[in-house]
Each structure stands twice: as C-alpha cells, then as structure tokens.
Amino acid sequence: MQIQVNASNGIENKDALERWADGEIKGVLARFLDEVTRVEVHMSGETPGKSGGGDKRCTMEARLAHHQPVAATHDGPTQDEAFRGALAKLKRLVEHTLARIEGRRDRDSIRKDVDIAPE
Template sequence: MQFQLNTDHHIGGDERMAEVAEQIVTETLGPLVKRLSRTELHLKDTNAGKGGPDDIRCTLEARPEGLKPHTVHHDGADVAAAIKGAAKKMRSHLDHEFGKLADRH
C-alpha cells in the first residue's frame, strides 16, 4: 500500500510526521490495508493557526483495489486526534463496504 501525506502551510508535514501518520492509519485499519492500493491523508488547520476546539481537519482517502476511492473526514483538537478519528471512521466504512461485497458473493 502506498501512503501519501499532504498538509496545508500551517501544518509542517515532515518525514517524521508522515511516518507517524502512516503508522496510525496502518495499525487502525489492520488487515484491511492488504486490500488497499493507496491511502492519502490531508491535514488542514481550519482556523489558520488561531487555535480553537477541533480546528485540525483530517481527510483520509483509501483506494481499495478494483473499487472506487472512499473518503472520510474528522476534526480533532490536534493532528494525532484528527488522524486517529479519521482512521477509525475509515475502518468502520471499509468494514461495511467489504461486508456488503462479501454478502453479494
């Protein structure tokens, strides 16, 4: 699975952040990562550095092999909370989608 991290200019997206983000997403998605060709994580500071509750938005896009991409969003108080929340939502979403596919077969 390929992993790509994108950030706005208010959030520094260095190699260390990319490694931590990939680890969080991979651990949260668990065995589902084997069915994905790529994941993209987008981080944005919605208040442009002014602070405030849940001002970090994480958009996570997962591309299952042979299927259309799936996207979820989560707003968190900090980068880690936003990533974890989005990864949990994606896990739930993909479990549901793959479950529907299995039911059809």
C-alpha cells in the same frame, strides 16, 4: 499499501507526521492489505468559517482494489485527534464497504436454476 500524506502550511513537522502516519495507518488497516491499495491523508490547519473546537481537519481516502475509493473526514482541536478520528472512521467505512461487497458475492441469485415450464 501505499501511504501518501499531504499537509497544508498550518501543519508542523511534516516529515515526522509522514513517518508516524504511515505506521499508524498500516497498523490499523493491516488486515485489509490485500483490499486497500493506497491511502491518501490530507491534514489541514484552522478550518475557516467554522465555529467550535475543531481547528485541525484530517481527510483520508482509501483506494480499494477493483472498487470505488472511500473517504472519511474528522475535525479536532489537535492534529492527533483529527488524525485518529479520521482513521477510526475510515476503518469502519472500509470494514462496512468490504462486508457489503462480500455479502453480495455470497448470495445466490434468484435467477439461478429457474425452470419455467411452458403452458
């Protein structure tokens, strides 16, 4: 699984953030190593035009093998809260998406072994 971290100018300690994010993501998504090929993280500071407490935003996109990518976004007052919120959402989204895909594979087709007798 490849991890790519992109940070805007409002984000401090980009190198430390990249190392920390890599370990956190690989730890949380470890059981999906075969299904998730890449995770892109986009951290940005101060969301313009937004009222409320969220002045950091984290968006994560997981690329799934042979499937469409999924993405999650979370706003928070700190980088840590925005990152952890987005990672928790992404984990649930990956779990749900892969469970839904597996559920489709496990079902039998209604068209299977259908014998239609001519009248």
